[in-house]
Amino acid sequence: MNRRTFLATGAALATGWGPPKQAFAKGEVEIAKLSLGFGLDPVFAPHIVAMEKGWLKDAGFEEVSTATFTGGALAGEALIGGNIQLWTPGNLPPISMVHTGIPIVVLGTNCVAAAADNLVARADANIKAPEDLYNIKIALLAGSTANAVLFALAQHYGLDEKKLQVVNMPPPEQLAALKTGSVQALLCWQPWGHNALALGNTTLVHSGVASGFEKNKGAGVRISATRSLFVASQDFVRKNPKATNALMAALLRAQGYVANPANKAEVIALVAEKTKQDKALVEAIWGQYVFDPTFDEGYAADMRAMTGYLKATGRIKEAKDPLDFTYSAPAAAAGAKAPAPGRWKP
Amino acid sequence: MTGRWQKRLADAAVPAAILIGFLTGWEAVVALGWVRPIQVPPPSRIVASAGELALDGFPAGTLLGEHVGITFLRILTGYALALALAIPLGLLVGSNRTLDAATAPIVTFCRSVATLSLLPLAVVWFGVGEASKVFLIGYGCFWVMLSNTIAAIKLVDPVLISAARTMDTPPPDIFLKVVLPAALPRMVAGARVALGVGFMVIVGAEMIGTTRGLGALIMEARTFYRSDITVVGMFVIGAIGLALSYGLTRAEAWLLPWQRRMHERRP
Amino acid sequence: MTPRATVFERLAGTLSVIAALALWELASRFVWRDPQILPAPSEALLAAARVLGPWDLAQHVGISLFRILAGFLLAALIGVSLGIVLGWSPLAARCLRPFVEILRPIPPLAWLPLSIIWFGLGEPSKVFVIFLGAFFPIFTSAWRGMTMVSPTLIRAAQTMDVDGARLLWQVAIPATLPDIAAGLRVGFGLAFGILVAAELIAAKSGMGYLIMEARQLGQLGIAIFGIFLIGVVNLVADHQLARAVRATVGRWSNV
Numbered sequence: 001m002n003r004r005t006f007l008a009t010g011a012a013l014a015t016g017w018g019p020p021k022q023a024f025a026k027g028e029v030e031i032a033k034l035s036l037g038f039g040l041d042p043v044f045a046p047h048i049v050a051m052e053k054g055w056l057k058d059a060g061f062e063e064v065s066t067a068t069f070t071g072g073a074l075a076g077e078a079l080i081g082g083n084i085q086l087w088t089p090g091n092l093p094p095i096s097m098v099h100t101g102i103p104i105v106v107l108g109t110n111c112v113a114a115a116a117d118n119l120v121a122r123a124d125a126n127i128k129a130p131e132d133l134y135n136i137k138i139a140l141l142a143g144s145t146a147n148a149v150l151f152a153l154a155q156h157y158g159l160d161e162k163k164l165q166v167v168n169m170p171p172p173e174q175l176a177a178l179k180t181g182s183v184q185a186l187l188c189w190q191p192w193g194h195n196a197l198a199l200g201n202t203t204l205v206h207s208g209v210a211s212g213f214e215k216n217k218g219a220g221v222r223i224s225a226t227r228s229l230f231v232a233s234q235d236f237v238r239k240n241p242k243a244t245n246a247l248m249a250a251l252l253r254a255q256g257y258v259a260n261p262a263n264k265a266e267v268i269a270l271v272a273e274k275t276k277q278d279k280a281l282v283e284a285i286w287g288q289y290v291f292d293p294t295f296d297e298g299y300a301a302d303m304r305a306m307t308g309y310l311k312a313t314g315r316i317k318e319a320k321d322p323l324d325f326t327y328s329a330p331a332a333a334a335g336a337k338a339p340a341p342g343r344w345k346p
Numbered sequence: 347m348t349g350r351w352q353k354r355l356a357d358a359a360v361p362a363a364i365l366i367g368f369l370t371g372w373e374a375v376v377a378l379g380w381v382r383p384i385q386v387p388p389p390s391r392i393v394a395s396a397g398e399l400a401l402d403g404f405p406a407g408t409l410l411g412e413h414v415g416i417t418f419l420r421i422l423t424g425y426a427l428a429l430a431l432a433i434p435l436g437l438l439v440g441s442n443r444t445l446d447a448a449t450a451p452i453v454t455f456c457r458s459v460a461t462l463s464l465l466p467l468a469v470v471w472f473g474v475g476e477a478s479k480v481f482l483i484g485y486g487c488f489w490v491m492l493s494n495t496i497a498a499i500k501l502v503d504p505v506l507i508s509a510a511r512t513m514d515t516p517p518p519d520i521f522l523k524v525v526l527p528a529a530l531p532r533m534v535a536g537a538r539v540a541l542g543v544g545f546m547v548i549v550g551a552e553m554i555g556t557t558r559g560l561g562a563l564i565m566e567a568r569t570f571y572r573s574d575i576t577v578v579g580m581f582v583i584g585a586i587g588l589a590l591s592y593g594l595t596r597a598e599a600w601l602l603p604w605q606r607r608m609h610e611r612r613p
Numbered sequence: 614m615t616p617r618a619t620v621f622e623r624l625a626g627t628l629s630v631i632a633a634l635a636l637w638e639l640a641s642r643f644v645w646r647d648p649q650i651l652p653a654p655s656e657a658l659l660a661a662a663r664v665l666g667p668w669d670l671a672q673h674v675g676i677s678l679f680r681i682l683a684g685f686l687l688a689a690l691i692g693v694s695l696g697i698v699l700g701w702s703p704l705a706a707r708c709l710r711p712f713v714e715i716l717r718p719i720p721p722l723a724w725l726p727l728s729i730i731w732f733g734l735g736e737p738s739k740v741f742v743i744f745l746g747a748f749f750p751i752f753t754s755a756w757r758g759m760t761m762v763s764p765t766l767i768r769a770a771q772t773m774d775v776d777g778a779r780l781l782w783q784v785a786i787p788a789t790l791p792d793i794a795a796g797l798r799v800g801f802g803l804a805f806g807i808l809v810a811a812e813l814i815a816a817k818s819g820m821g822y823l824i825m826e827a828r829q830l831g832q833l834g835i836a837i838f839g840i841f842l843i844g845v846v847n848l849v850a851d852h853q854l855a856r857a858v859r860a861t862v863g864r865w866s867n868v
Contacts, residue, residue, distance in 0.1 A: 035734075040826070040829055040830070067734050067815035068815055068816075068817060069813070069815055070813070070825045070826060070828075070829045073726075074725060074726065074729060074813065074814065074815070077725075077726040077729045077730055078729055078734055078815065080730065081729055081730040081733065083729065083733050083734040083815075084734070171829075172828045172829060172831060175831060176649065179649055180649070195831055276826070276830060277830070
């Protein structure tokens with residue numbers, strides 16, 4: 001056993017997984033250049049760690065670059081065009097893509113980000129009960145995971161989601177509108193929820209996993225099915241099986257590192273630096289992300305919930321089962337548990 | 347009478363033929379597999395999606411007609427406001443050397459500010475209703491129309507003005523009857539460019555507070571990777587712009603009957 | 614164009630800019646007093662100075678200028694040529710103008726996904742978007758200018774046996790130059806305006822990128838600084854363009 005494999009096994013054991021079934025052999029991947037879709041978001045922690053520690057290079061990719069998109073669906077187009085090989089979106093866009101017939105495949109969960117969705121309202125809006133939401137304007141990005149969360153909230157509390165006054169706009173404008181009072185609440189992922197709360201005179205009405213309503217304050221109510229996923233094109237996976245396995249191995253290794261509480265301080269510092277966010281901010285929201293690649297019923301349920309939202313709002317006609325476009329083998333080979341594995345095969 | 351219709355038909359024949367040839371070639375290129383449908387959706391797919399848009403709507407419930415109507419109204423309002431402000435201002439500034447020199451840097455500067463940059467400011471200043479959209483659309487139109495109007499006045503042939511002066515024309519008449527008519531053709535060209543800019547900014551303008559409108563439609567189509575609907579949206583915008591452009595040409599011919607085209611004199 | 618007139622113009626221009634900035638600063642401090650509504654120029658500068666060194670700044674400006682110039686030159690070349698051809702030949706105009714007019718109103722933001730798929734994530738896709746922004750005003754001015762060339766001029770030339778290609782090159786085009794010049798300047802300004810949209814395509818640097826990143830991070834001061842930066846660079850570049858234009862077009866124009 002050479003030193004590299006020894007260290008790799010040690011690292012994997014330390015993170016609580018079994019030893020990876022594939023050693024990180026260099027130079028065996030089909031492609032030398034790798035481009036990752038990137039963003040200014042703490043969910044990219046595994047990518048950041050994998051690049052910083054050189055694990056992607058160890059996996060055999062000589063040249064690793066990132067393509068940063070400040071929001072918007074453009075990264076998906078880049079994936080289709082072959083300009084990036086890995087895309088890390090929320091779980092809504094890839095489901096939309098599959099239903100439009102674009103051949104992509106989900107390689108695994110980057111992190112569960114349900115707790116990172118937050119519905120924040122102005123204190124003067126006086127939101128105490130779910131029905132109070134009818135009286136205010138809620139800013140969110142139409143068609144995003146935040147929209148799906150509101151939909152689920154309405155369903156859970158028996159509200160008519162058509163009666164909710166939703167105002168569509170991108171996150172930075174949501175914050176500005178909340179501040180000036182053009183809207184009385186916003187529903188968004190981090191760091192926008194945190195920034196909204198930091199404005200002062202605002203309250204957390206509901207998070208993705210817990211309620212802030214008076215009647216069930218603090219109760220665990222899971223209305224968000226948001227996950228951050230690893231997505232690649234089917235073409236790429238078919239043509240480059242070794243590269244796919246190596247990529248997932250490196251990412252999962254980084255993911256384990258990120259999930260390990262012992263590395264929390266280091267990872268937060270790294271993420272804050274690379275995403276140009278305030279370190280205190282990253283630290284405050286860190287606990288809301290669960291970096292876990294397991295393919296379990298929770299994964300399938302979250303994906304089906306998102307698909308259900310798309311169908312209920314008329315954006316897709318026939319729902320496809322998410323496991324049909326999930327390819328869990330590479331992640332499983334790198335140590336991820338898969339009690340409910342994906343059904344896609346190259 | 348028949349002569350005129352025949353001429354109209356003949357005039358339309360060549361561009362129509364080119365258009366048909368272009369569409370056929372496009373469809374063929376995709377069908378043959380030289381170009382993937384992802385890169386360019388074929389005309390057949392676009393027509394099908396247009397039908398879906400018109401009948402089912404996208405997102406479901408909002409029909410194409412509704413999108414068109416709303417955007418049209420917004421553009422018209424922003425454009426009209428912009429022109430109403432830019433034309434008098436442009437005429438004033440163009441006629442006065444000092445004013446022109448003083449405002450030139452500011453005009454050039456403001457012309458370069460992108461609509462996207464103004465989004466956060468628009469929300470703060472105008473809220474999330476129709477006002478912010480009209481502002482964003484009008485902003486682009488205004489500076490372009492202003493620049494063009496100023497240039498139109500400045501480019502009036504000095505010989506015309508001197509000639510008018512030698513005939514003892516009082517200054518207000520020089521402006522109204524000599525300078526203005528001479529500047530009108532370029533102002534209309536400027537109005538045409540300004541209209542184009544008004545359309546150009548609607549995706550950005552309709553990002554705030556609405557899911558209805560052609561710009562919002564394109565963003566929605568993008569969010570859900572319906573590139574065919576994006577292309578339909580682009581086509582519809584283009585078609586409306588084309589129709590308005592030809593309308594503008596007719597208006598121009600009516601406004602400026604004395605303007606003889608170069609072609610009409612060439613044997 | 615006497616030298617004294619140019620100095621006077623520049624003075625008037627500079628004074629008005631200073632006045633505008635002063636007004637803004639005062640209003641920001643005493644009228645609305647809330648940096649969220651509109652930060653004062655001084656605040657914007659300070660915010661930017663805190664995170665941007667001179668070398669970073671130069672890099673952002675440099676890469677954006679490259680993209681703008683590339684897109685603008687392409688637009689100028691194709692726009693002027695097409696405008697002249699369509700202005701000269703009514704047949705060409707009837708055939709090709711519909712295509713131009715149908716493409717003109719399409720928002721560059723709508724082109725972004727196609728631009729990525731056709732041209733990738735590098736410079737070509739950004740240059741393409743900038744081209745789209747600058748092309749249409751340039752084309753329109755060139756085309757309109759051609760069609761508005763005084764028929765008297767044409768006939769006069771024809772009486773001197775100048776016709777065909779010579780008529781085009783030696784009479785019509787020079788007569789169109791003032792309009793082309795005006796169109797070039799408007800197109801140039803729009804190229805700057807489009808920069809922000811173009812740099813949404815996975816840019817890692819650039820003035821537009823600066824603005825969008827500041828927007829994502831909620832830093833309004835830096836966003837305003839970015840807008841300023843684009844405007845100032847545009848002013849300087851436009852001034853150079855105006856000089857170049859005046860040198861070529863000379864006494865026919867005072868644009």
